[in-house]
Amino acid sequence: MNAAQSYHSLAVILLLFAALTGLSGAADWTHSHRDGAEKSAEATIPQTFSWDGEMLAGVKARVQKGDAELQPAIHALMHSAELVMKADISKWTVMAKNFTPPSGTKHDYMSVAIYYWPCNSPKFPPPYPHGCNTTTGLPWVSHDGVVNSAAVDQFDSPALGHMEAAITTLGLAYYFSDNETYAIRALTVVDQWFLGTETKMNPNLNFGQGHPGGASGGSGGIIDTVRWVNLINALQLLKLSTSFSNQVEIETWFGQYSEWLTDSKLGKGESHATNNHGTWYDAQLSNYALYANKGDVAKRVASEAAEKRIDTEIMPDGQMPLEERRTKSWSYCDYNLQAFLHLATAAQHSHVDLFSYVSKDGRSIRKAVEYLIPFMLGEKKWPYKQIEPFKFSAMLEVFRRSAIMFKNASFEAAIEKASNESLAENVINLIYPKSAVPGQSDESTMMPQSQPQNHHHKNRHRNLANSAVSPRDRRDHDWIPAGYTKIPNGAVVPSAFLPELL
Numbered sequence: 016m017n018a019a020q021s022y023h024s025l026a027v028i029l030l031l032f033a034a035l036t037g038l039s040g041a042a043d044w045t046h047s048h049r050d051g052a053e054k055s056a057e058a059t060i061p062q063t064f065s066w067d068g069e070m071l072a073g074v075k076a077r078v079q080k081g082d083a084e085l086q087p088a089i090h091a092l093m094h095s096a097e098l099v100m101k102a103d104i105s106k107w108t109v110m111a112k113n114f115t116p117p118s119g120t121k122h123d124y125m126s127v128a129i130y131y132w133p134c135n136s137p138k139f140p141p142p143y144p145h146g147c148n149t150t151t152g153l154p155w156v157s158h159d160g161v162v163n164s165a166a167v168d169q170f171d172s173p174a175l176g177h178m179e180a181a182i183t184t185l186g187l188a189y190y191f192s193d194n195e196t197y198a199i200r201a202l203t204v205v206d207q208w209f210l211g212t213e214t215k216m217n218p219n220l221n222f223g224q225g226h227p228g229g230a231s232g233g234s235g236g237i238i239d240t241v242r243w244v245n246l247i248n249a250l251q252l253l254k255l256s257t258s259f260s261n262q263v264e265i266e267t268w269f270g271q272y273s274e275w276l277t278d279s280k281l282g283k284g285e286s287h288a289t290n291n292h293g294t295w296y297d298a299q300l301s302n303y304a305l306y307a308n309k310g311d312v313a314k315r316v317a318s319e320a321a322e323k324r325i326d327t328e329i330m331p332d333g334q335m336p337l338e339e340r341r342t343k344s345w346s347y348c349d350y351n352l353q354a355f356l357h358l359a360t361a362a363q364h365s366h367v368d369l370f371s372y373v374s375k376d377g378r379s380i381r382k383a384v385e386y387l388i389p390f391m392l393g394e395k396k397w398p399y400k401q402i403e404p405f406k407f408s409a410m411l412e413v414f415r416r417s418a419i420m421f422k423n424a425s426f427e428a429a430i431e432k433a434s435n436e437s438l439a440e441n442v443i444n445l446i447y448p449k450s451a452v453p454g455q456s457d458e459s460t461m462m463p464q465s466q467p468q469n470h471h472h473k474n475r476h477r478n479l480a481n482s483a484v485s486p487r488d489r490r491d492h493d494w495i496p497a498g499y500t501k502i503p504n505g506a507v508v509p510s511a512f513l514p515e516l517l
Contacts, residue, residue, distance in 0.1 A: 091496035096188035154228025160342030186249025198256035234284030270307035294354035317362035333386025344399035441498035
């Protein structure tokens with residue numbers, strides 16, 4: 016039997032999945048309209064959790080003064096925010112997916128395991144796995160690192176990723192500009208995804224990362240919401256808005272989600288993961304618990320993290336074996352370190368210092384970052400699989416935060432030397448500015464207000480004091496700044512806010 020005879024199209028396979036889980040139905044969506052007055056511009060210190068609120072306030076003060084060093088990043092952010100303002104957000108709801116979960120309600124989030132494929136997929140030549148039904152393609156099987164985008168797109172994870180990136184982008188844009196329209200738009204998206212009667216997501220991931228012929232959901236599905244650690248911090252920025260009228264309701268939602276993470280079978284399973292899944296579980300739970308005023312939960316997670324995460328995932332020389340065994344090993348090392356940094360920053364709110372922690376045999380977050388530098392700079396050859404190209408510039412978050420938290424400028428020097436694209440426009444410059452790295456100037460570099468910055472995109476990087484951070488009259492609508500990604504509805508959002516492993 017040849018491939019054409021044996022292989023049913025993805026559409027047929029997905030219909031089989033639908034037969035197992037319930038047929039889809041159309042749903043309307045609504046969103047609330049808000050009124051709010053403009054807030055006066057002031058560098059209020061936001062009470063963020065895994066971002067540094069004082070650092071954000073310092074950046075805002077510099078932005079308002081027209082600091083030249085921050086101009087590329089702030090104008091890239093505002094360009095992104097304007098595109099999000101104009102984008103169609105109607106599909107950013109769990110009600111828009113093509114299938115209904117086994118629970119019978121589309122309000123339950125549902126996704127397919129991203130690396131799973133029909134067992135007889137022609138993308139992977141025979142022999143087929145033992146037990147493969149060559150007529151139905153069931154069960155689907157894992158091919159690590161190879162994303163089944165056609166299947167993933169049928170479910171909720173793409174909309175979730177785009178939604179969270181949009182809210183985070185608009186939250187930052189609102190904070191730095193005091194433009195209430197950004198807050199109103201962000202909160203409209205928040206309402207639509209989390210709170211709207213007709214559109215809301217129930218606070219569980221019972222059906223995250225299932226696969227046809229197997230489980231309808233798995234503990235690994237909790238990885239789908241990792242970028243909510245950024246969203247939570249953006250919500251803290253939006254608390255400064257006069258338009259945020261339902262803070263209690265969204266805090267309650269995340270309180271319920273935190274309880275699901277700690278009490279459900281899937282949540283408990285993910286808490287025992289010993290790779291990036293476990294680190295991200297802790298980073299998520301810490302942030303959500305803090306947001307929902309569950310300080311005891313955050314304290315417990317922080318207190319257990321040194322032994323439970325650092326001691327088990329990082330070797331004395333800094334290697335992370337469970338990430339290195341993946342087919343995208345470098346990507347996963349970066350991914351796990353992002354989680355460690357979010358976790359360690361959130362732990363500070365519980366008076367737990369994971370940044371300074373070193374085990375008796377030398378294991379530490381810092382050692383894991385240091386281990387990567389010789390490979391990043393080409394001094395050593397990376398000996399593990401990396402089946403997709405990797406831009407070292409994507410590691411700006413890890414190395415900038417490490418340079419600041421470990422008070423070591425060599426981390427900043429390494430990322431600048433290794434980066435294969437400009438770092439100036441990257442949104443990380445606005446959350447963790449270069450000026451906070453030891454040895455960097457703390458003084459603002461002021462631009463003459465009558466002249467634009469001398470830059471190859473000089474019209475994009477006009478002085479903030481003159482442009483009022485609003486690029487609505489720009490002609491460069493199609494501009495995609497370095498460190499940004501264009502998403503299907505035409506918006507451009509910071510890549511750092513997207514689930515990049517998709």
